[in-house]
Amino acid sequence: MSNPSICSLYPADIDCSGPWLLHPESPFEKLIPSLKKHGQLVPVLAVEESGKILLVAGRARVSAASKLGLDVLVRYIDAADDISKAVLHLEENSARLADESLKLSVVRFFAARIDAAELPNIVAPLLGLKPKSRDMKFWLDWMELELEYDELLKLGHIPLAAVSVLIKLDEPDRTALVRFFEKLSWSRSNAVNFLTWLYETSRRENKSIVELISAPAFDSAGESESPKDAVSRFCKSAKELCYPTLSELEKVHCKIVSEICAGTKWRVEPVGSFETGEVMIQTRFKNREMMEKAMADLESIFKFSGWEDLFELGRDK
Structure with a gap:
């Protein structure tokens, strides 16, 4: 007996642009040999709203079928809002690796749509985290940072743990610190130590971090200075400020x-x-x-x- 919730559609009839499609599309070329030999074994997931077919999971399968000129098997599901669609999308892709860039996109997506108090219980399981874990707290705190830091995290220039210090700083100080991470990739320990030493010095001397990093020792790296040496210099300078003796x-x-x-x-x-x-x-x-x-x-x-x-x-x- 056929399943009435599954149908066959042209790829062009499926809207694959929903904001709930948080995972980047995986390379569809690797699916082509299997589609040619066996056909589509697993339907994509979609919902029908206002006469449109909205994809929830399966972009690579849609792209591969389009490339081959084949129809797409679609399974209709119930997902009344963007949050439900995002949850189903992430659950369908749970076997895929979730890097920091994806985790950031997921938390930003849900943070803009649900109450902060509900965020840990809904998002943590989708990311393989515990609601009360340290990393989940880091992600919640990260939502308070400027979007400039999002790009630095995605590039791997600054570690998530740096938020434990950044969240304590005023916005002008955080903005002034962006330049240290724009062209340099920092390890977890170096980034946290560097920021902590500046923060503690700022509190002790009642000076802003903007003022502290105006010293020549914190000038941007020159062409002859390697990224590793630049990070070492910045860390050393911050430590000397914090612990002069x-x-x-x-x-x-x-x-x-x-x-x-x-x-x-x-x-x-x-x-x-x-x-x-x-x-x-x-x-x-x-x-x-x-x-x-x-x-x-x-x-x-x-x-x-x-x-x-x-x-x-x-x-x-």
Whole structure:
């Protein structure tokens, strides 16, 4: 017995432009061999409204059928509004990978149409998240940011976790920070640390971030500076603003260590950010010859007088 909810239509008769079609269309070319050999095995989903056939899921199948000049099998479903259509669209495509760009589009779509209090319970399951998870909170907070940041997130220039700090800032400060992410891709830790250090300095000194980043140390990267070096410079500058005493100790430490360990592969690092007055010394070797050289170097640097200055750094702090 035939199913009355399924019919055959020309591809051109199906409207594939609905805003609820949140997943980008997947390449339809890979479906063509199967359509030629077996025909359309799974109908697309659609609704009929005001004499129009509106697609809910199956754009690649419609495109492939159109390319081959074939009719499309359509299954009519009940979806009274855009929200219902979006939910069915996402459920139908649940096996597809949801990247940050898609998640952003989904949350923006629903945030514009439903109450914020309902958003987690409706959207989280569609994205594979728990309604009360940290990531869901990040997405809710992201809805408060300017649309400029949406593009940066889609490009992978700024991580979602950065919103944990951005949401605390005034709009002028957030706008001023956009330039740091326009041409550089930041890791989660670098972005969160950079923004946190600026935020904490701003609060401590009662200065806007706009004022803080006007210093030459925060000038945009030049042509000769690599993206990695630019991010490192910005992070270092923000950290020095936030922890001036610690930054000065690190500079002195590096100077002393460079003299102590000159010509060797030994490294000396403070323990606990100079809070303990202790240091850790280490190196690596992969054979006995390298080990003998390392031990000889260790005996040599043991005699260096700069050790006392190094030990005093922690005590002076």
